[in-house]
Amino acid sequence: MTPLIPAGEGRRLGLVLPALVVLGVVLFGPLAELMSLTVGSGRFEPYAEIWNDSFYWGVIAGSFRIAALTSVICLLLAYPLSYFLATARPSVAALGLAFVLLPFWTSLLIRTYAWMVLLGRSGVINSTLMGLGLIDRPVALMYNTTGVIIGTVHYLLPFMVFPVYAAMKRVDPNLMLAAYGLGATHWGVFRKVYLPLTLNGVFAGFALVFIISLSAYVTPALLGGGRVVMIANLIQMQVSQLLNWPLAGALSVAIMVAAFAVYGLMGLITGRKHDGA
Structure with a gap:
């Protein structure tokens, strides 16, 4: 049997x-x-409250916008970096991967405080730019969406690099050589050969970064300064300040459904790519 x-x-x-x-x-x-x-x-009153209150819709929309921008910026930074690491000599690649892993060796809280030192009105960046005469007054780099995105990108960049790097390492270099031998241009080889073979890593990294950034709490709380409220900050506010546990539960369900939706969408796209191949 x-x-x-x-x-x-x-x-x-x-x-x-x-x-x-x-x-x-x-x-x-x-x-x-x-x-x-x-x-x-x-009890579905909390869901009705979220549905009917524009404030909650604004927080959810802002969280999605920050998560999307973070994911796109991470992808734009990670793709060329991953290509460099995938094609470099083993010693250079090992050193580069060590630098990519470096943020994991420091607490997220310490990294965020370090960004506060860099991005403040009297911080290193503004002081340097004013010393060089490039600006006349400090630029607002903190307590706004810009500061939150900068801190979140720094935190989540490795989560984009490693899936893309893994996908690139699996690409057979002979495929590109064959395409060049058939007369394809550099852009044609990238668009028709290399990019499709690395899309699985791109989708995996994008989904991972989007889901984690959507539920970010520490970075928006510190670099946002209370002016940038994301879903996780709103949940914490409902639990610790307003003691509205049902609404916090409804917001938790909303963020979980959004995470599963993004994950399912990326899986669907990846599956269709496989079917097309």
Whole structure:
């Protein structure tokens, strides 16, 4: 009789099962408890409040805008950097990857405070620009959307680099050589050969950066200075200041649905790319 689960699959499932249990208890348990304040109890007033209040729509739209801009900027920075790392000598690539990993060796809070020192009205950047005579007065680089995006891009750039870098390392260089041999231009090789082969990494990195930036809290709280409110900041405000747990649960459901929607959309696009190939 053929077993329902092959032996190899069973062993792999046994290896990941403890991690899945811990993840379910630590992460999904509190999230389910928070969701039960609205969905489980049948109280849909918080959702109606979110739907009917333009303030919440403004916060959600602003969060999506910041997440989209962060993802696009990270992609524009990560793609050429990943190409350099994928085509460089092993020693140079190892050094470059170490620099990419460098932000992970420092606390997010410390990195954000460092950006506050750099971006402040009397910070290093404004002082340097004024010393060079490029500006007459300090530029507002903090306590606005610009500062939040700068800090978020710095934090999330590695999350874009590594998926794109991994996709580029899997590209066979002989394919480009064959395209050049058939008379293709550099732009033609990139557009028709290299870019399609690296799109999986691009989509994976974009989805990862978008989802993480959509739920960012520390960077908007410090570099936004209370003037830039994202969904996570609004949830914290509802829980700690207003004690409105049902509304916080509804906002948590909204951000979770948005994350799953982005992930599903990227998976759908990637699947269609595979089907087209």
